[in-house]
Amino acid sequence: MRKTLILGMLLLSAFPLRADLYLKIMNHTETVTADGKIQPAPDVPYEMWIGKDRLAGVNFNGPTVVLDFARQVLLKVNHADRTYVEIPLPLDRAGLEPLGMLPMFSGTAAVAPLNARKTIEGYPCDGYVVSIKAMGQEMKRTIWATTQVKPELARYLPTYSRRDEMHFMDPESLKEMRKAAGFQVELEAEMAAPGGGREKFTGRLQFMEERTPPPGIYAVPEGYAKQGPAPKK
Secondary structure: OHHHHHHHHHHHHOOOOOOEEEEEEEEEEEEEOOOOOEEEOOOEEEEEEEEOOEEEEEEOOOOEEEEEOOOOEEEEEEOOOOEEEEEEOOOOHHHOHHHOOOOOOOOEEEEEEEEEEEEEOOEEEEEEEEEEEEOOEEEEEEEEEEOOOOHHHHOOHHHHOOHHHHHOOOHHHHHHHOOOOOEEEEEEEEEEOOOOOEEEEEEEEEEEEEEOOOOOOOOOOOOOEEOOOOOOO
């Protein structure tokens, strides 16, 4: 009996109590000035954790954004000033300004298949073109996404497919973005840079795997102050 109990404890310790999906993305930006010079910026890592009915996006130079679908809330956690904002889901874009959060996305998006395939980081990917119209301008992005992953990773796709709700997109744009089915392996974008020239952005998936999430990754850290609507004058 004692040997059986010890064996059971050893088996439990060999596996994490709970594994979520961890993705590491490396974002790279470079500016091509009006006279053709290239000004590269440092690569910035971005992490995403996906669990049961929730996900967290960790910006190393900015806030952490959590979508908790079980509680039906979005949390934007600002580590610089130790504050956070809690917004009910589904998002009411009209209610963001009183919270001091102008929409990060205020246009419309349309997605069309690129009818091309390529392998990136070992993943067979399908290409999609995303056309975004905002502030009187049209921007285009190219997304390379894969659905060919191990079954234990594919089970996270339903939650992962809702990640664009972090960007406060309207329902129709969210529906369009889901046409780029699967895990996004690479994103390429180009836009006008402040002061002239062009800004090129590339985000590439480095790896994804199941891991035990850090404690509190989906929660507000202790001692952070909640922000609300500014008082009326």
